Amino acid sequence: MTRPRLLINFAITADGKTSTVRKDPAHFTSKADLHRLLEIRKRADAILVGRGTLEADEMSLTIPAEHEPAKQPLRCVVSRGGSFDPGHKIFRSKGGAVHLLATDPRPDYDPAVYEKSGATVHTGALPDFLHRLRTEYVVETLLCEGGGSLVRALADLDAIDEINLTFAGHTLFGGQDAPTITGALGEHLPRSLEFELVRFDPQDNGECFLTYERKR
Ligand SMILES: NC(=O)c1ccc[n+]([C@@H]2O[C@H](COP(=O)([O-])OP(=O)(O)OC[C@H]3O[C@@H](n4cnc5c(N)ncnc54)[C@H](OP(=O)(O)O)[C@@H]3O)[C@@H](O)[C@H]2O)c1
Structure with missing residues (x-):
């Protein structure tokens, strides 16, 4: 499949969780973690999130001017049914072009609602969308910021090339139903995916920055 190089970035707790059972906003890490996220965003031509994360974390998916971005990455949001909130700040905030993907739109889904605010609306399967980002929108590097269901x-598609983690050793969320980077505990992947640890950078605040590369 022709697709962008795909990076993911997550903060995980000492018990490997990315959120609470209630899927509260993920505000459990540090300024250093935010700085690192913004540096990773600067490498990306586009950012991708699931609708759940966009809404839980009230994201605008932009890089603040003080970080001197060369460009603002495209902002891509994925939903099955297309239940994007038309009042969400992504439709009002300045930033990269907004692309919405509905993989299985509800009968009453109305793309015109979002097109009015300048968004480009796509329907179809996730792999086709990745292909289109690479071939039509020249996205070489795509950063997925979650959540676990999307990752x-x-x-499952074996489409992840680089994993960036902030291990937040100071926090536990707990609970069988609290999600991990691949969502709720459930079925194994079709096969194990092997990654190589290429960065191990302990911080002095109980956190550690880790980067893994997919071994192919
Ligand atoms: N610790 C971290 O670094 C981190 C990072 C990201 C998120 N989080 C946390 O994770 C929680 C959200 O997790 P989540 O798993 O619910 O988030 P998510 O994957 O962002 O959102 C789930 C929603 O996204 C859409 N979606 C997901 N996978 C899809 C697919 N394959 N195809 C089409 N649409 C898809 C669906 O939307 P529809 O319902 O509209 O169909 C689904 O209900 C929040 O608490 C957030 O703060 C933490």
């Missing part, structure tokens, strides 16, 4: 689908 699980990307892992």
Whole structure:
């Protein structure tokens, strides 16, 4: 499949969780973690999130001017049914062009609602969208910032090339139903995916920055 190089970035707790059972906003890490996220965003031509993360974390998916971005990455949001909130700040904030993907739109889904605010609306399967980002929108590097449900689908496709983690050793969320980077505990992947640890960078605040590369 022709697709962008795909990076993911997550903060995980000492018990390997990315959120609470209630899927509260993920505000459990540090300024250094935010700085690192913004540096990773600067490498990306586009950012991709699931609708759940966009809404839980009230994201605008931009790089602040003080970080001197060479460009603002495209902002891509994925939903099955297309239940994007038309009042969400992504439709009002300045930043990269907004692309919405509905993989299985509800009968009453109305793309015109979002097109009015300048968004480009896509329907179809996730792999086709990745292909289109690479071939039509020249996205070489795509950063997925979660959540776990979306990353699980990307892992099923073996489409993840680099994993960036902030291990937040100071926090535990707990609970069988608290999600991991591949979502809720459930079925194994179709096969194990092997990654190589290429960066191990302990911080002095109980956190550690880790980067893994997919071994192919
Ligand atoms: N610790 C971290 O670094 C981090 C990072 C990201 C998120 N989080 C946390 O994770 C929680 C959200 O997790 P989540 O798993 O619910 O988030 P998610 O994957 O962002 O959102 C789930 C929603 O995204 C859409 N979606 C997911 N996979 C899809 C696929 N394969 N095809 C089409 N649409 C798909 C669906 O939307 P529809 O319902 O509209 O169909 C689904 O309900 C929040 O608490 C957030 O703060 C933490």
